[in-house]
Amino acid sequence: MAEYFELGELKTKAPKLFGIPTGTKLDEMFYKVEVSEDGKFVKKPLGGIPYLSIMNLTGVPDSGKSVLAEQFAVTQAGNGYKVLFVTVESPANFLYTALKQKSIALGVDFSKLEENIVVIDASQSEELRENPRALLDTMAYAIKEKKITNVIIDSITGLYEHREMMARQIVRQFFNFLKKWKQTGLFVSQKRSSQGSDTAEAAGGLAVAHIVDGTIVLDKKIIDNRWDVSLYGLPIGSVLRTIRIDGCRLCGHDSRTWVFEITEMGTIDIICPLHEFIKKMGKKE
Ligand SMILES: Nc1ncnc2c1ncn2[C@@H]1O[C@H](COP(=O)(O)OP(=O)(O)OP(=O)(O)O)[C@@H](O)[C@H]1O
Ligand SMILES: [Mg+2]
Numbered sequence: 001m002a003e004y005f006e007l008g009e010l011k012t013k014a015p016k017l018f019g020i021p022t023g024t025k026l027d028e029m030f031y032k033v034e035v036s037e038d039g040k041f042v043k044k045p046l047g048g049i050p051y052l053s054i055m056n057l058t059g060v061p062d063s064g065k066s067v068l069a070e071q072f073a074v075t076q077a078g079n080g081y082k083v084l085f086v087t088v089e090s091p092a093n094f095l096y097t098a099l100k101q102k103s104i105a106l107g108v109d110f111s112k113l114e115e116n117i118v119v120i121d122a123s124q125s126e127e128l129r130e131n132p133r134a135l136l137d138t139m140a141y142a143i144k145e146k147k148i149t150n151v152i153i154d155s156i157t158g159l160y161e162h163r164e165m166m167a168r169q170i171v172r173q174f175f176n177f178l179k180k181w182k183q184t185g186l187f188v189s190q191k192r193s194s195q196g197s198d199t200a201e202a203a204g205g206l207a208v209a210h211i212v213d214g215t216i217v218l219d220k221k222i223i224d225n226r227w228d229v230s231l232y233g234l235p236i237g238s239v240l241r242t243i244r245i246d247g248c249r250l251c252g253h254d255s256r257t258w259v260f261e262i263t264e265m266g267t268i269d270i271i272c273p274l275h276e277f278i279k280k281m282g283k284k285e
Helices: 065-078 092-105 110-116 126-130 132-146 164-180 207-211 226-232 274-284
Strands: 030-035 041-045 054-059 083-087 117-121 150-154 184-190 214-222 239-248 258-262 268-273
Touching: 054 065, 054 164, 054 207, 065 083, 065 092, 065 110, 065 150, 065 184, 065 214, 065 268, 083 092, 083 132, 092 110, 092 117, 110 117, 117 132, 126 132, 132 164, 164 184, 164 207, 226 274, 258 274, 268 274
Parallel strands: 054 184, 054 214, 083 117, 083 150, 150 184
Antiparallel strands: 030 041, 214 239, 239 258, 258 268
């Protein structure tokens, strides 16, 4: 039995490096480096999160994790790919309404979403939330029957509530499962209030961040003092939202902090890097 590989043998098994679009500017923030005809290195945007990657999407409450996960689902389903959405927090009927609104905002025919998005509602089933085996079996069935290629779990944290010492084991199980089934995945993970809001840390410590292929951190800052008012050029009481790729094992990525907005229609609009935002807003004053 072969228990080791020569590197060359892995060639046929290695996944191709290309992007799975999220429908946001994140798609230009992952890249690969190629050598141009004149021998120079050039950065080429992947056009999405890396194919077959499992990304961790983390942030404080209300930072836009679900909004981003839903936009990814709508974009993929709109392109004709099957998405499995495991909803652990919000009941499935609420998800329906959120996706419907997003389809209008993003100009995606809703019938495509109805056809291409499959939902497992773990929010209403203690069995699915508390027993990973039961959920994995249900997911395997859906993936096989419906020819799923993308999986979203919102949130993975909800699968180890009250038992964070199990976080690593549970995240690892779901991670290996998605790898086995050749899925591109998003794990939404929630932060505890003691954790730095702009770090990759989430409930269960760094369990998710260490296991997955990469982390995207969303953050939300309330402008509540004079210093912030003059630094960001925003009125007191307003909200500044930021997004940052905190690491990716599979490819290069932009590592700056970017400013984004959640539009009235509930979509993510990534505007510009934070330092540019500060420069621009400072000039306006
Ligand atoms: N359809 C919408 N229209 C306008 N704003 C919206 C819409 N949907 C969400 N938002 C805004 O986006 C914010 C973030 O929502 P989201 O549910 O993505 O947070 P989250 O990070 O998933 O939070 P949690 O950890 O509590 O699940 C909401 O509080 C709301 O302000
Ligand atoms: Mg959420």
